[in-house]
Structures are given as C-alpha cells and as structure tokens.
Amino acid sequence: MPPALSFLIVGAAVLGAIIGVVTYVTLLERKFAARMQSRIGPYYVGWPHGWLQPIADGIKLMMKEDVVPRLADRPVYNLAPIVFLIPCLLIFATLPFAPGLGVADLNIGILFFLAVSAMEIVGLFMGGWGSNNKYALLSVMRAVNQIISYDLPFVFAAMVPVLLTGSLKLSAIAAAQPDVLHWFVFYPVIGQLAFVAYIVAMLAAENRVPFDILEAESELVAGFRVEYSGMKFALIQLAEYAHVVATSFLGALLFLGAWGGPGAGSSPALGALYFLLKAMFVFLLVTWIRWSFVRIRVDQILAISWKLLLPATLVLLMATAVVVAWKGPVLG
C-alpha cells in the first residue's frame, strides 16, 4: 500500500472516530449534568437511556432552515463555521491514540497542537463579525481578550511535562509515564500545580462556565453564534466539542499517562480504550466544574489570567526548569 493511501485511510478512520466520539460526548455531558441536577436527562429517544439522542439532534439540525441575516457579511458569515471547525479537527492529527496508532506523530507534536488549537479564534471572530449583530460583536471582543489571555497559561502549563520529558513529541511524553507512579500528575508538587493550571486554562480556552463569557446566554443571548442556525450551528457546536475533547486527550496524555494501564503493553486497542477513558475523566472534571460554578465577569477573567495564572505558570515553568537542570529529564 502506498504511504499516501495509508495516510488517507488512517486519517479518514480517525476523523470518523472523532466525530463519533464528539457526538456521543454531548450525550455524556447531558447525562452527567442531569445527574448533578437531580434529573434523568435524555431518555426517550432510543433505548436504553436515550442513546439515539445525539443522532436525533443531528438530524434535527440538518433539517432546520438555514437563515442568513440580510445585512450579514455573507462570505465571512458562511465561511466562519468551516474555518472554526478545521483547526479543531486538525489538532487530532498529532495525537497518538496508542503506540503507533495515530495520523502523524510529529517531532514537534505538541507545538503543532497548541499552535493550531489557538487558530480557532480566527473562525470565531469571523463568525461574530460577519453576523453583523451587536451581541455577536461584543462576544468576539470578549473572545479575543479571553483566548489570547488564556492561551499563554495554557501553553505554559502544557510545557511543564514537555520540560520534564525533554521532548516535544507526544508519544515520547506518553512513553515517559510508563505506570501510575510515573504519571506527571503525581510528580511531586510541580505535577499537581501544572495539572490544576492546565484545567483552569483549559476551561477558559474552551469557553466553559465559569469562563464562558463568549456565549454568556443570559447577557449576549448566544454570543458569536446568535445568528447561526441549522447545519452551520451544528458545525460550530461540533467544533467546540471537538476542541474540548482534543484538549481532554492532551490533558490525559500530558498528565495521566496516556494509554498506560494493565495489559496495554501487548494490546494497542486496550491502550486506546484506556486513553479514551482517561480523556473522558478529564472531560468530566471540566464538566463538573462547568455545571457547578457561576460565570465571572470579563474584567475579572482578565485579572485572573494576567495577575494570577500567567505569573503562576511562569514561575512553575521556571521551577520545572530548575528541577530538570538539577535532576535531569524523565526519560521514556
């Protein structure tokens, strides 16, 4: 098989799997939130426990009327969901799901991930600007502030395992955590602090409550996507959830030992399953925070980032560098 063809097949398989996982993550979140709120959640569409609900939602969104505001900037407005979705799916490309199972295990995997992940702001801004709506405009003004402020601590927090390992290659970072005791979240002090910083920055970068001021439906109705309907809305939702799932995977890889687990050494499929479960753990952690906090204000968000999180992660990074210089990197 020519390498280009195998790339294509693996890529298509990963893309299909991602879209499937992302679709079902919405059901997971709804069920989890429902339990937190002493409800049942989706129940009637599909037995048991409404498992067809995400499919039904997708069909509903496909059949909805596609409304374009009369004064919208049409090319920008129409292009925005796609520009938003592409980086969110592209970041999965460098993620190894098990040893040797991934699209492209680049030497600069994490750099690629973080750089492409930060590009979502372009599509987001296009959507808000092209909608020609004041709520959307305010929302993207907030988005630019917030995402730029939180991408820095996010990157710094993600850099801690990189420094500890001494490699930008994601599979090397995973290999440096062979068993539970070597997971970076259990690395004394630095690991825990970095994990907390990662989760907080991830909440902000993904626009989850308490940092969801972009969407802020009690003030800005639906923020940047207020004018979107039907399939375009579905693409935006898909992109958001894909981004959350991708950063959950990254979190599981950086701090929770990726695919490591009993019996994973011999079976890549089992390893991939462990990895998925760990990523879902990170996702549910974020969801747990999301469904129990109130949203904070834009000035408070910026204050938290610039006055607290950014200096803290910088100091943490420097401390990590000192530790690595003293004890040498953790090699896989």
Added chain:
Amino acid sequence: MDIESRQVLEMGYGGAERITMNMGPQHPSSHGVFRMILTLEGETVIAIDAVIGYLHRCHEKLAETLTYTQYPSIASKTDYVAAMTSELAYVRAAETIGKIDVPRRAQYLRVIAAELQRVASHCLWLGTWCLDMGGALGGGATVFLYCIREREDVLDLFESLTGARLLYGLHQVGGVRYDIPEGWEKKCRATVDKVDRRIDEFEEMLESNAFFMARTQGVGVASRELAQEVGISGPLLRGSGVGYDIRRAEPYSSYGDFDFKVPVETAGDCFARYRVRMVEFRESIKIVRQALDGLPEGPISSRPGVKSVGQVRVPKGEAYARVEGARGEVGCYLIADGGAKPYRMKWRGASFSNLAILPHIIPGHKVADVVAIMGSVDPVFGEVDR
C-alpha cells in the same frame, strides 16, 4: 454614585465610542418582558433606558368590572410568582372599608399562606438570579433546578389547599375560602423542614464559591439615602440598611402574635440583598411553624361561602391596605360606592417601584452586571405592568 448616575442619564446617545444595545423585551434574562436600551462604551454601561408596559392587562379597569367575590382570584394574576400577596391586599382593602371582622383561624391561615408564598417566591428568585449569573449551560442552571424542586414542594401544599398551583383564589372578603385538609399540617411541617435543610445547602454551595462572591459583592450598590428617595421596599430596602417591614411596622392579620426577625444588611449591594432574602427564607419557615403550632379552632370566614357573584357588598368609602409581599410593599387602594363592585381600584406594585432603582445603580457597571443587578431586584413583570 447616585448623583453622578442621574447626570449620566441626561447624556445623549451620540459619540463615536458608543454603541446602543437593546436588551429585551425578548431576551433570556429580561425576567418576563422588559426592555432595556443600554448605551455602552466597550463593555461598560453608561446609560440605561427602561421600557415597560409589554404585559399591561388593564388590571385596575378590570377590577371595576368584577365583584368583590370575583376579583381576588384575578388579583393573583398581577404578581403571578407570589399570587397570595395581591389577593390578600385586595381583600384587606375591602375589609377595611366594610369594617368586616376576620376570624382568628382565617388570619392564621392567611399568615401560613403568605409565608409559604414568600418561601416559594424566594426559591424562584434565587434560581433565576443564579441562572442570570451562571448561565443556562452552567452552574446557574444547577441552582435553578434545585430551587425549582423546592418550590414544587411548596406548590404541592398550595395545590392540596386550594386546588391550584399558581393562581389560588384562597382569600375572600371576611376570611379564607378553604380550610386546611386532613393531614396537611403534617405535610406542611415536613416540607418546611426539608426546605430549611436545603437552604443550608444553597448557602454552602454559593457562599463558598469565590466566583459567586466576586459577582455579587460590591455590585449594584444602592445607598440608604438613594433607596429611600427612590421608594423601593421589601428585601431591597432592607438590604440597603433600612429595617422596615410592614409586618412589623403595621402588623396585620395577627402578625403581632409571631416571633420573627427583620433582617437588615447595610452594604446595599447584590450580596446584601441575597443575604436578606436568605434570612427571610428561614424567618418565614419559623412563622409557618409558629402558626401551625398555634392554629386556633373556629370558623375560617366571618361571611357565608360564595353563592352568587354579587353577594358581597361593601359600604361607601375608601381605604388603602398594604401587605409585605415577597418583593416588598404591595398596596391596594380601593374606593367603594356601596355596590357589589368597587368604584375605582389602584395597585401599588412592589416590583414597579423597585424597578425604578435600576437606572441609578446600573450605569458604570459591565454588561454582565446588568443582569446580575436586575436579578437581585427580582421584578415580576405581571406586577410592574399590571
């Protein structure tokens, strides 16, 4: 802040750095149908214009066309979140003109209904307020659903008492229409005990949350002077340091028999209003327990039951009756001409007067605080527009 904000109101809407943003009447957190025209400089609100009247239903004219037996059930539609309050204000006005006695058992039942209503109303307030701050896709929705669960329990009590869950028609001139059914007292005690425990949970969940504190403390400060000048009442006034409660200042319906505190906070911000209402929750539950303990035997009305709509005639005269509702002073001014219908009726809605504070305390805050302040005022637009 108060004097400056009034000057801000006079400013025009021009200026290159400003945008005018419309919030409402169809908006997730307009608490009904309320339109705010905000003038923004970036995220900061510098002026607010309020437009009301989208829910106007001619209540005062309607009262002239309905008899004293018919209107109490309609009166509950002014403030549909705390329907018992306006019923009580109306029948008290008619009773004052007609010098009609109310049996003590009826007075106690009125107190029980009013205080349970306050609990139910505050439940909805806490839930929607957190929904405003926390979002329908976040922690706010969680608090909202918890609060609705508690409110449902109280509404179940009302349902078994009156047969209705929202608009009750419990009160009639001379007493109440329904006596408590068998087993209701036990159910009521169990419910208030449960709500009492849950309030602790709410407090713990919210007050140990730094983000909740950051969103409420120091936000929307109404000074004591401003509060009195604008004429707000209820928990808002008490949150601004004025210990005024009609139940205490002018006891009606044998409120003098009960031992309860009137909570006062001096900060005047959203958090102070929250604290006042949280204490009121508990005080209301205390009053309900006392009223159930001391519930006297006897008739529930000094007048016979309703046989025809024109049965109650009130002599010529006029009176203003006021009660302390969940949102503040609810007053009813009634002019009777000796017939079965009033000649003229005027409502003093607590939400209407409380809403007047918004243009004084909102300018200078961020857009996100607009909904937080608005939620802390707790308006019900049925009562604002009537």
